Each structure stands twice: as structure tokens, then as C-alpha cells.
Amino acid sequence: MNTAILNNQVPVTVLTGFLGSGKTTLLNRILTENHGKRIAVIENEFGEIGVDNDLVIGAEEEIFEMNNGCICCTVRGDLIRILGNLMKRRDKFDYIMVETTGLADPGPVAQTFFMDTEMQEKLQLDSVTTVVDAKHIWQHIDDSDEAREQIAFADVILLNKIDLVTEGELEQLEARIRSMNGAAKIYRTKNAVLEMDKILNVGGFDLDRAMEIDPQFMEPEYPFEWAGIYNLSAGTHQLVLQEGPDPMMKVALVPVNESTDEALKDAVEPVVMVFSDDEHELSAGGTLQPSGQLIALNLTADELRFDVQIDHPSAYALFTEHHPDEFQAQLFGNSTLVKPVVEREFKPDHEHDDEVTSVGITTPGDLDADRLNDWIGNLLRTKGIDIFRMKGILSIKGEPNRFVFQGVHMLFDGRPDRPWGSEPRYNSLIFIGRNLDRAELTEEFEACLA
């Protein structure tokens, strides 16, 4: 997987996404904005596309299992036939777009470019780009393997149709997608409008760019499930709850500048810090203040009523460990119900343990080559089917150069990269897949340290 230019390989972008997500709009945009370049489009779903000079070919998804003892080694026979023929033409294409159906599994598509010698020689898989309908994806994300796989496989994700949802919904969706795929670049778009250099030639499978990932920023896990901004007047308000699923709930109340999505967003990071502080327990009947302290509400009394003391009228953000609905929590001021002006849910990782997640590992130190080999080999043999993508940089003991790798299912591609030099040596890798056990992966990886 050397760079395409060196080998005269034609780059390929695989475009996935559910029907109606805006895939075709994006494709049309790519064809129009790159007018003059020869772009071939291979489509599984016939839409209304086509620009002069471009070639549109319809393909019928045909998955070929490879009899090499690996159940996840599948390729797309239709793509091999069509692309093989295209690459015979002298007036080669500058770029190839492969549009898959909403129900296509991106695994065989990606593997086609690594498992077939002819494809490997002539083409360079540049990226898997997934278009997500920000409004309707929720219908699929929990019950469709394809939707989750398309997100998990992606190098680039377009959250499209953002004009149809609120900022809060977008934040929530982005957090959910991040938890599934911590390595993808996520862009918010309306009508699939995006600069071309963010979609074409992004080098998602290029080892030279494998180090651009930084797992430390990949997985926002929020310690709270909900936040809302209230406009509160001076005086004493009441927070009233009912018995819920937990005898304790951590909350934090902080003043914010205004009651907007932006202000709520700005408050998230500081409050994440607050939630890592020691908590102050507060029994029913006690007084909650906008102190920026972490308060643990004790919810074991018969009557769950807390005073909220406000000295200055302002906008205040309340962050709660659980969703307030679980406790039928309500805020009253002078016996009138006060509703949040802005609110947002935070979906914590732990709710989706059995699904698609990213596991990022970053650790200093050198790895024992033999132990690492054994571990990776065994991991791919036993869990390859569940590992959709992986990439990273490794520091191997005794090797002056960084080792970079990437993989799709059981296919692994790695090589020494530039020397570490005076840079501190470290390891940074990410796995994206289904049923990944973070603790186990981390522990096993760390056991490979020399």
C-alpha cells in the first residue's frame, strides 16, 4: 500500500450510506466539481447521475467467499470484473467512485482491494466515506448491522442534513458515532456540501497517514447522561424527584452565559472535570447551589425534594448523571414548573457494550516483537471477523524505526516507517469493531511490552 502516485495506481473512494442519506447528492457534487477529470462511477443503486466524460456502470453485488480457511475473507466479484476491465483502457480514469447500496457490507468491498493481486496492483483504496442522514439514522443505528458497519468502516463520515436537526441532537449523534468509530473524520454537512480535499485523496488506508490518528481524543465518554439550561430568577427553587433506578445521582449546577446550545456545549468540558472531583453528598431537604461542585443527591428518603438556592438571576446548566426522566425530576420556582430552555442527552458508552465500538490504546514503552506477533496473530485469527478496521504506530524494542500498520478484518499490512530519532517512543493504536473488550485488549497489549 504505497502511495498511489508512485505506482500509477488509480485512487478509489467507496461511498456508503443508507438510501436517502445524500450519497447521490454527494456523488453528483464530486462529479460536477471535478469536471475535467475522468471519474468512473460504479453504482449498485441506479440513481440520476452522470456528467459528460464520466462513466457510470451498474453492478450487482456478488460476494465471493475465499476458501482460505478464513470466514471473513470475502471479496466482491462484481467489482473485480468491472474494475479489471476499466483498468485495461489506455485513457485511464483519474478517480474511481464505488457507490454501494445502503445494505452493503463494506468489508468485502474493502478487502477486494487487498486480496486480489490485479486490484492491488492497479488501484489504491483511498477511503471509505459514509454519508449519514442526521435525522433518520436513529431508525437504523440500533437495529441495522449494515448501518453500524458502514459507520465503523468509514475513514470519513458526513453527518448530512444537519439543517433538519437541532444542535443538541447533532452533538448526541456525533458522540454516538465517535464511540463507534474513534478514527474517522466527521464533518457536518447540509446538502452534502464539503470541500473536495476532505473526500478525495484522504489516504484512509495509507500507512504513511496511519499516525494521524490520536486515540486520546477519540472516545468522549461522558459521566453524565443529560444537561439542561434553565433561566432562573433569584430565590429558592425546588428540585423534586421520584424514586428511580439508583439510590444516588450525581449532579452539578453551573452558571452559564446564556441559554443557548453553544453555551451548553462550552460547559461540557469543564463539567466533565467537575464530575471527576470528589462528590459532596446531599440528603433530601438539603440545598443545592450553583457552586460548580459535584453533588451526590441521596435519593433514599420518602420525599425527594431539594432546595435550589439562586442569588443572581441568570442562565444555569444542570448536569445529571442519569436522565431526569428516570426519576421524573422537575424543577419548580414559586410552585410553577420551570422547563429547560435548551437540553441535551449524552449517550454514555456503556449502554452499547455489545455493539460497535472503538478501542484506542496509547502507551509509552517498547514492545517485544515476538510476543506482539503472537498476540496480533492470535487476535486476528480468533477475532478478525469482529475487527473491522485497525491502525496505529508501534515502538518495537531494538528497532530504530517506527512501525506503522493498518488492517481490515484479518488482513494486516505493516512496515517500518521513519526513525523515532529524539522523539519519545510510544505506541498508539485503535481497533474498531464489534464486541470488543476494551479491558482485555488493553491488558493483552500491555503484556506485549518488553
Next chain:
Amino acid sequence: MSRLNNLSNRIVPPSQLRENWTATISDHVIDLAWSPDGKYIAAASVLGPVTIFEGHRQAVIHAFEGHEFGTMSIAWHPDSKVLASAGQDGKIRLWDMTSGKATHSLDGGAAWVEHLAWSGGKNPILASAAGRKLKLWNDVGDLVREFSDHQSTISDIQWKPHARQLASIAYSGVTLWDPQQSEAVRRLEWQGSSLVIAWSPDGKHIATGDQDSTVHFWIMSTGEDLQMSGYPTKVLELSWDATSRYLATGGGQEVTVWDCSGRGPAGTKPITLSGHQDFLSVVRFQHHGKLLASGCAEGLVYVWQLRGRISSRVVHEAALKAGVTSLVWSPNDQFIAVGDESGGVSVFSIS
């Protein structure tokens, strides 16, 4: 002893193949076919046009427009008076050599018609494969039969030598068809993707080259199959020698030749012919003789003399300016025609 060995294995440098003529067509030669009477060579460009050359001198007899979007394959009627072509416009065309015109344009049944094969015998039948559709036509363009759809795209078809039985391959095995029956007459199941088919000339075996870097060898009398693995790449090159003893295969840089005599190639060590420095694109035995021609992506053509594992050697060679895409022997085995990636068509003489 060592001296004797040296003497007997003395390397005789291969002779250069003598080029009779060369010409260029519009693009990559996707198919090349020598007419059964030896008079013409048809060369199809990946862009569509099909050029008919005289076999023994550089002269264009006809320039057929072929197929919009690209021609996929061509096949001569056994009487050499009609050429059939198939392409990415979903059509099969019959070209009349006398008038130089297309007499029929037939619907293959899918966007790409990829394979054609004429049966032998009286009133030859043309088989066409387009996607999952397999159709039979007579030589005046009438649809003789349309078989029920295959489960996946047909990757190759071939008539059994000297018989009216057609074999087709697709993902999941080989299917045999009789033109008189609408249902398949036999299925040879294998859960894998076969790409090319080759009947042994005696009709006793079918070999397939496969996507997963193997060669399958079917024994027709028992329906048993053997699988030969160890190829570096998928196998798209297969050729039987006239005696049905040797099966030459590509699938990498070395030509691998299996001896299928006796109990077959199972457990035997094949003859490997090394020399090409790039992936093979074609291997082809003479129609009647023992010479084997091979061509590779680097543009080298070798003609091998097969003499067992140790003393097989290259007897003739030629270097083209572009990668070899297709190679055919003249019906009398005295010439080879070679097509290349940049549209070159060259004819070399062996003697």
C-alpha cells in the same frame, strides 16, 4: 559426472521469434482469434472496434465498429465466414466476412455480454453468457434456447470438445447443459469462485482457474475434484496439450504444468517453468504439437519445449513493447499471434 551433466544440460540460448508483421489497434487487445481456416486474425480492442487482419501479412480486411462502451470477446464460426462479438452494450453481433457488415445484433440479456463460444459440428450453435444469462443461438441469429438464470455471474463457458454439451462456471461450481434440455444436465458443486474453464481435449477432465489462487481439476467420469493450491495469485491462464496429458497453468510468474496421466495430478510434483519476471497473462499449448507459449505483463513471449522437470526450456522468445494480453496459435501451429496492452498485434513464425 559433473562434466557429463554440464554437457547434457548445456544451455542453448533461445532463438528470437521471427516477426512476420505487426500492427496497432485502438487500445488494449482484449481478445484475439485466428480464423479456423487460418486466413484471418480478428483483434478486439477494449474500446470496442474489432479489426480483421489477413493472417500472413499486415493487411486490414475489415474494421468493424464492434460495441459501444467496449468489446468483451470474439469467436469465429467454424466455417470462418462469420465472426461473433460481444460487448458492454449488452449485444452480440454476427459479422459477415464477405460483406463486412453486421448481419445480426442480438440481446445478451444483461449490460455486459462477456463470453461467446461456438459449438463444432453441423449447424454450429453460439453460446453467449451475459451476467447470469446463458443463451444459445443458431448461426442465422435465432434464439435456440435461454436457460434459467445462474445463481451468480457466469465467469466462463466452453463446449465439450467434439460434443454438444456446454459447460458454464460461476461462483459455486460447474454446470453442464444440453442444448436439447432446458434444465442443467449436471452440477459439479464447489463453494468458491472459478474464473476460467478448460475441457481436456478428450473430454475426460475439466480444469478451472480460481479466484482463491487454486486450480480445480474435475474428473468427469466420477465427478471427483482435486484442488491444486500454492499459486501466488488467482489463476486466469489454463491450457491443455493436444494429448490431454498436460495442463499448463499460470497464476503467478511461473508456468506450472501438471501431468494428468495415470491417476491424475493429485500428490504429484508439477513441472515449473521459470523465466518470466512478471505475472503471466497467457499460457497456450499448440493445437497439435508439444510447444507451449507463454506471455507476461512485462511483454515477454516464451515458447517452451516441454521435456520433464529438469530439461524443459525456452526455445524461442520475443519481447513486445507492452504487456501481453492475448496469444493464439495459427491453426497449423506454425505461427503465433500476440496482442498487447497498447493495442499491438504481432504475428511471429515458429520455424
